[in-house]
Amino acid sequence: MVTENLKKFETPVFPFTAIVGQEEMKLALQLNVIDPKIGGVMIMGDRGTGKSTTIRAITDLLPKIEVVKNDPFNSHKSDLELMGNEVRSAIQNNEPIETEFIKIPMVDLPLGATEDRVCGTIDIEKALTEGIKAFEPGLLAKANRGLLYVDEVNLLDDHLVDILLDSAASGWNTVEREGISIRHPARFVLVGSGNPEEGELRPQLLDRFGMHAEIRTVKDPILRVKVVEERTSFDQNPALWLANYESKQQELRDKIIDAQKLLPTVEIEYDLRVKISEVCSQLDVDGLRGDIVTNRAAKAHAAYDKRDKVTIEDISKVITLCLRHRLRKDPLESIDSGDKVGKVFREVFEIEN
The missing domain is CATH 1.10.8.80 (Magnesium chelatase subunit I, C-Terminal domain)
Incomplete structure (x- = not known):
């Protein structure tokens, strides 16, 4: 009952198949979903061109994934590269594992995030007094097997960008404090967006993004009117809108799943x-x-x-x-x-x- 009530308060997501234009950005996102090893996508473009809307819309298209229940890393039940140490130990000891299906996680990285918030922290005091590794997972743990979205990535501290790119490339995050080390899977599709007027990323950081999509403001007045009208009618009645686009959404969802299998x-x-x-x-x-x-x-x-x-x-x-x-x-x-x-x-x- 509580879950049903919460669903009523979920913010409706604009359908991906209803987004007009911006083909380059849409293609880059879909290809990264089909093969996350492409290495993510950097989306650069003018303000108000629907970058965030499109990125949030892609997650709604993705199939659900099976994860180990109550696991902070969204661990896979059989793939060693995608599971935390506790799940791995449980499997080796032939302990029963409960799983559940969840929507692919989409994690937003706030601009003011600290390294501890991103990577997670180790409670040294607890580790020393109780003799256990007390690890508080961060955003990278949450993003495992999902998407990590950084808006205004060109304004993010270079050190944090380095950490994100290293994790995205290696698929692992390591946290070390006072000689105690924790390592967990962090395989995600990194999506960054930004406005070139606010500064470019360093070339060595840009190179680490698999793809780079550039988007421009639509110039055609008729197309602009269409975008405005569609957005307005969605805001007025999102439920009806989502129902109208459900078959198109399902068609594209199936296409992505088939492509993942064929790849x-x-x-x-x-x-x-x-x-x-x-x-x-x-x-x-x-x-x-x-x-x-x-x-x-x-x-x-x-x-x-x-x-x-x-x-x-x-x-x-x-x-x-x-x-x-x-x-x-x-x-x-x-x-x-x-x-x-x-x-x-x-x-x-x-x-x-």
Whole structure:
């Protein structure tokens, strides 16, 4: 009864399938959900372009996940990479484990968050007096197997951004205090958003995000009117709106689940892999992260389109998203980095404009 009452007070989420435009951002989010190993997405754009609305809407599309009951890390019942130490010990000792299905967690990281709030804390006094590791989980524990959203990531302390990116890349969070160490799984899709006017992220931090989507304010007056009208009617009667979009939402939900299942079988031919690396080489991309992410994203895109072979079309859809933020910025260059990626891609893949 209490749960039902709480549901009435849940804030309705604007349906993902009702969002007009912003195709680049929507595609990047969906591909990261299909393959979280792409490494998250950085969304840069003007104020009031629906960044937060779209990011919150994607979580509503995601299938529920099975977690160990009352576990602070949303532990998986059989995957060692996704379970905490207590669950692992219980399994090794053949203890019975209760599970439940929950909505994929979506954790908002507040701008003023401290390192302790993000990583969790160890109660040293309790550990010394009672001889147990008293760990108070933080936001990274909550975000395991879900999404971690950082609005205005370019205003976040660099040290915290480093911690988030390290956890997102390794899938683990380690907290050390006074010689006591706790390690727990923290595998999540990191989604950052920001406004370029408020400052750019350092290049070495930007490079750690798998994809970089840029969004602009809609210029077409008719499209702008449509966006305003849809938002207004949703605010007036969210229940009716959600009911109208339920079949479209379910269709996209099924498409994402099917793509997740198909992904392990998707292949990318050697020639295409060589050409992707040639594009990265010609663009003078530092390191190999660009090559790896483009390959992953192209496979996820093929799976999204229900295919087990990557095509040039798949690569063309994702390569700008994967590489534009990895280019060395020349202050004297007027060409947009996205156009530059597209130009080199067409040359290497011998595609006529």
